[in-house]
Amino acid sequence: MSFMSRILELESFDFDGHFQEVTSADVENSLRKDELREQDLFNLLSKTAQDYLEPMARKAQKLTRQHFGNIISLYAPLYISDYCSNACVYCGFNCGVQFPRTKLTIEEIEREAAAIAATGMRHILILTGEAPAQTPISYLEEAVTVMKKYFSSIALEIFPMDEEEYRVLCKAGADSLTVYQETYDREVYKEMHPRGRKADYEYRLLTPERGARAGFRALNIGALFGLGEPRKEACLAALHAHYLEQEFPDVEISLSLPRMTKAKGIIEPKNILSDIDFVQFMLAWRLFMPRLGITISTRESAEFRDRLVHLGATRFSSGSKTGVGEYSLKNHHDATVQFEVTDDRSVDEVADMIRQSGYQPVFKDWELV
Amino acid sequence: MMSTIQTQDDTLYFGDVAFSSRLLTGTGKFASGDIIAPMLAASGSELITVALRRVDPNAKEKDILQYIPKSVRILPNTSGARTAEEAVRIARIAREAGCGDFIKIEVITDMKYLLPDNAGTLRATEILAKEGFIVLPYMMPDITVTKQLHDAGAAAIMPLGAPIGTNRGLEMKPMIKRIIEISKLPVVVDAGIGRPSQAAEAMEMGADAVLVNTAIATSHDPVAAGKAFALAVQAGRMAYLAQLAEEKEYAEASSPLTGFLRS
Ligand code: SF4
Numbered sequence: 001m002s003f004m005s006r007i008l009e010l011e012s013f014d015f016d017g018h019f020q021e022v023t024s025a026d027v028e029n030s031l032r033k034d035e036l037r038e039q040d041l042f043n044l045l046s047k048t049a050q051d052y053l054e055p056m057a058r059k060a061q062k063l064t065r066q067h068f069g070n071i072i073s074l075y076a077p078l079y080i081s082d083y084c085s086n087a088c089v090y091c092g093f094n095c096g097v098q099f100p101r102t103k104l105t106i107e108e109i110e111r112e113a114a115a116i117a118a119t120g121m122r123h124i125l126i127l128t129g130e131a132p133a134q135t136p137i138s139y140l141e142e143a144v145t146v147m148k149k150y151f152s153s154i155a156l157e158i159f160p161m162d163e164e165e166y167r168v169l170c171k172a173g174a175d176s177l178t179v180y181q182e183t184y185d186r187e188v189y190k191e192m193h194p195r196g197r198k199a200d201y202e203y204r205l206l207t208p209e210r211g212a213r214a215g216f217r218a219l220n221i222g223a224l225f226g227l228g229e230p231r232k233e234a235c236l237a238a239l240h241a242h243y244l245e246q247e248f249p250d251v252e253i254s255l256s257l258p259r260m261t262k263a264k265g266i267i268e269p270k271n272i273l274s275d276i277d278f279v280q281f282m283l284a285w286r287l288f289m290p291r292l293g294i295t296i297s298t299r300e301s302a303e304f305r306d307r308l309v310h311l312g313a314t315r316f317s318s319g320s321k322t323g324v325g326e327y328s329l330k331n332h333h334d335a336t337v338q339f340e341v342t343d344d345r346s347v348d349e350v351a352d353m354i355r356q357s358g359y360q361p362v363f364k365d366w367e368l369v
Numbered sequence: 370m371m372s373t374i375q376t377q378d379d380t381l382y383f384g385d386v387a388f389s390s391r392l393l394t395g396t397g398k399f400a401s402g403d404i405i406a407p408m409l410a411a412s413g414s415e416l417i418t419v420a421l422r423r424v425d426p427n428a429k430e431k432d433i434l435q436y437i438p439k440s441v442r443i444l445p446n447t448s449g450a451r452t453a454e455e456a457v458r459i460a461r462i463a464r465e466a467g468c469g470d471f472i473k474i475e476v477i478t479d480m481k482y483l484l485p486d487n488a489g490t491l492r493a494t495e496i497l498a499k500e501g502f503i504v505l506p507y508m509m510p511d512i513t514v515t516k517q518l519h520d521a522g523a524a525a526i527m528p529l530g531a532p533i534g535t536n537r538g539l540e541m542k543p544m545i546k547r548i549i550e551i552s553k554l555p556v557v558v559d560a561g562i563g564r565p566s567q568a569a570e571a572m573e574m575g576a577d578a579v580l581v582n583t584a585i586a587t588s589h590d591p592v593a594a595g596k597a598f599a600l601a602v603q604a605g606r607m608a609y610l611a612q613l614a615e616e617k618e619y620a621e622a623s624s625p626l627t628g629f630l631r632s
Contacts, residue, residue: 065587066534069398120429152422217451250451250478291481351430358400364425366449369458 002209003243004202007184007236015232022046031055036288038239044284045235053280060286060312067291072354073315073362074347075123075155076116077297079324080104080143082336084129086196088182089267090227090260092338093129095196099336102324103134110146115328117150119319119347122364124151125178127338130159130198137165144172153366155220159197160207166214173368176218177211179204180258184236185228192227208240212248219244219253220295225278226260226269234281238288245289254293254315255285261299261339275304279311286312302343302353309357318343318350379610381555381577383416383471383524384503386442390415391572392602393444393557394595395582397423402436404591409441412595417441418473418580420448421463434468444505446473453492460497472497473527474506483533487514491521498522507559510544515552526552527580529560530571534583536563539571549575565601572605573613 022042027049030040043049044056081103084093104112116124124147128135140158147154155176156169166177183189186201193199208219221240223233237255245253257278260269273281285292296305296313298320305316320343321327323335345353351361381388394414396405409417423433424445437443445463450456453476460472474497476489490506491514498504503524508514510528518526528545531537538561539545549556555577562568563584571579581598588594 065398066536066583069583069586070400071398118429122425152425245481249481252480291483355401360399360401362423363428363430365420365422367422367424367459367462369450369455369462 002206003240004205006239006243007186007205010236010239011186015229015235018042019046019231022048024048024051027052031059031287038242041238041284041288042235044287045231045238045281047231049284050276050280053276053283056280056283056287057311060283061310063286063290064312064314068314070359071362072309072313072359073123073365074121074318074351075125075153075315076119076121076347077125077127077157077317077320077322078109078112078116078327079127079322079338080109080112081128081131081135082324082338083131083134085133086130086198087194088198089192089194090182090224090269092336097336101134104325104329106139106142106146108325108329109143110149111329112325112327113147113150116319120351120363121319121347122151123153123155123366125155125157125176125317126174127157128159130196132159137161137168141168141172144169144174148173148368152364152368154368155218160204161210163210163214166211166216170215175216175366175368176220177208177216178220178256179207179211180222180224180256181205181237181240182224183228184223184233184240188228205240208244209247212244212251217251218293219248219251220256220293221253222256222258222295224258224260225273226271228271230271230273230277230281234277234284238285241285241292242289245292252293253289254295256295256297257281258297259299261342279308282308282312298341298343299339300342302345305343305350306353306357309354309359316350316354318345319347379606383505383555386471386503388415388578390599390602391578391606392568392595392599393418393559393578393580394585395580396420396433396437396586397448398583398586399591400586402431402433405436406438408585408591408595409438411592412585412599414595414599415441416444416471418444418446418582419468421445421459421466421468422449424463424466424468426466442471443468444471444473445469446475446507447493448475448477450474450476450489450493451478452476453489453496456489456493457496460493460502461500464502470501470503472502472504474504485509485529487511490514491517494518494523495521498524505557510541510548512544512547512551515548519552519554523554525555525557525577527557527559530558530567530579531561533560535561536584537561538563538567539574542574545571545576546574565597568598569601569605569608572602573608575609578602 026043030043157178295315323337354361445468447456447459505525531540557578558571559580585594
């Protein structure tokens with residue numbers, strides 16, 4: 001059984017109706033429990049639970065410190081190619097947007113890697129668009145091999161692949177896989193991904209499972225908030241994470257809450273996720289899964305990120321550049337970015353903020369052996 | 370009556386290395402590396418565990434090892450290892466990195482509760498003990514595995530009190546008691562201890578030492594918490610050595626009730 005069967009099972013479920021039925025007593029009941037079940041997740045994600053944000057936050061903070069300590073891990077994203085054959089209507093790299101596409105050579109990747117490593121960062125996330133012809137497995141394998149010289153953990157946020165292909169990349173030294181479902185709502189998914197390989201909902205949904213079987217030690221998943229109905233997305237993303245935790249106990253599971261931001265040539269987000277919803281979802285996830293990693297990207301503002309340090313976040317990107325070659329090869333105004341970075345502080349500045357908040361920034365938390 | 374309190378020579382040995390403190394500490398969860406030295410000073414801990422995966426000899430900032438005073442011994446751990454083979458590789462890297470011969474084996478395949486895999490732990494212990502490491506294996510309390518770890522050349526047995534970070538104390542108490550009874554090696558209760566009273570209880574029970582990480586590191590005042598745990602460990606040890614009545618399950622009564630049968 002895969003998570004697809006669960007999605008199909010839930011297709012007829014009236015999320016909205018159920019969220020509306022949640023009472024204060026239900027929320028209080030869930031808050032009192034040590035171990036939460038699915039119904040509790042539901043209760044804590046409801047609008048009603050927004051009256052309980054403070055007790056949720058206190059409990060979430062305690063659980064996070066208990067399991068992760070006073071630690072925030074840092075990583076940097078590195079875009080190595082912006083070629084893409086997909087037409088995701090919300091993305092600045094979509095094939096309909098005209099701009100000169102770039103793909104870094106292996107030598108250029110090494111220069112970018114060296115520039116990032118010089119900031120002290122030891123965890124890297126490699127990103128590409130979906131263009132297997134431009135960035136075939138052999139290229140990615142070489143990229144990972146070069147990165148190994150500079151980083152102790154290599155995460156991939158590339159196009160979904162078969163298990164065997166992932167095996168090759170794990171063997172080369174990649175240890176973590178990020179893949180966002182974008183939206184768990186199949187109807188919305190169809191609208192957002194009109195053509196290309198990405199139109200296959202099920203293949204994407206089962207990517208983390210293929211990744212886990214191929215040997216990745218960590219999986220990071222999530223929905224892109226701004227596409228489907230946020231409460232439902234938050235619920236399904238958490239159920240997906242929970243499913244993966246049960247199914248692959250030796251894999252570390254993390255969730256992200258990327259919010260859609262503006263980029264050149266794309267649609268406006270439909271369902272804006274408010275800050276209050278964002279925080280509530282994070283807290284509900286933490287209470288539901290105490291050992292869940294929660295990743296916060298530089299899409300969020302500096303001010304907001306400073307607050308999230310205390311609310312259950314475990315991992316921050318920092319010093320991020322979201323255009324190809326931006327770390328050492330190109331200026332920001334010459335690069336086409338996938339989305340605009342909102343927190344543009346340097347790695348040092350983010351690390352300082354973490355320290356001042358009473359936490360320790362961790363640059364290295366893995367050793368390739 | 371002769372006092373059995375051995376305040377003078379109650380030395381703890383791992384391999385042939387002697388320790389006077391029976392409180393082991395950890396580095397993984399502190400808000401800042403700067404607090405480690407004062408915490409060590411207050412707690413008197415002489416052995417502190419460091420995850421090799423956090424060690425970065427080329428760090429731009431201060432490396433985790435540089436926060437530890439030279440007088441305190443480093444116990445590198447294999448946190449992150451999912452298999453015996455990985456634990457072995459991590460131990461060798463730690464030794465090469467100058468962390469010494471001590472190694473705490475952690476082989477964990479369960480990311481939800483971080484419970485150790487005893488089979489993998491045993492395999493790694495066998496290999497590393499042969500290579501001359503002083504091996505301290507973190508394990509699920511199990512009598513058979515305790516015996517096997519003895520035979521494999523471990524320097525101590527480290528059963529968990531409760532899952533890591535839960536602060537639930539001695540959930541595994543009955544099993545740990547059995548391990549203390551049969552173990553010829555020092556028994557260190559590792560993980561789960563959240564309060565000084567729980568540390569004292571483990572020591573009263575006859576544990577040779579305790580390892581406390583989360584409870585000290587995530588307290589509001591890690592220096593004071595370190596001190597509190599040190600005092601609790603000392604009190605518990607002293608109580609154990611004093612052979613408090615309830616510690617002996619089959620105590621010899623001063624005037625036996627059934628003595629007349631043999632007289
Ligand atoms: S989201 Fe990814 S797959 Fe879709 S257009 Fe952007 S880069 Fe391509």
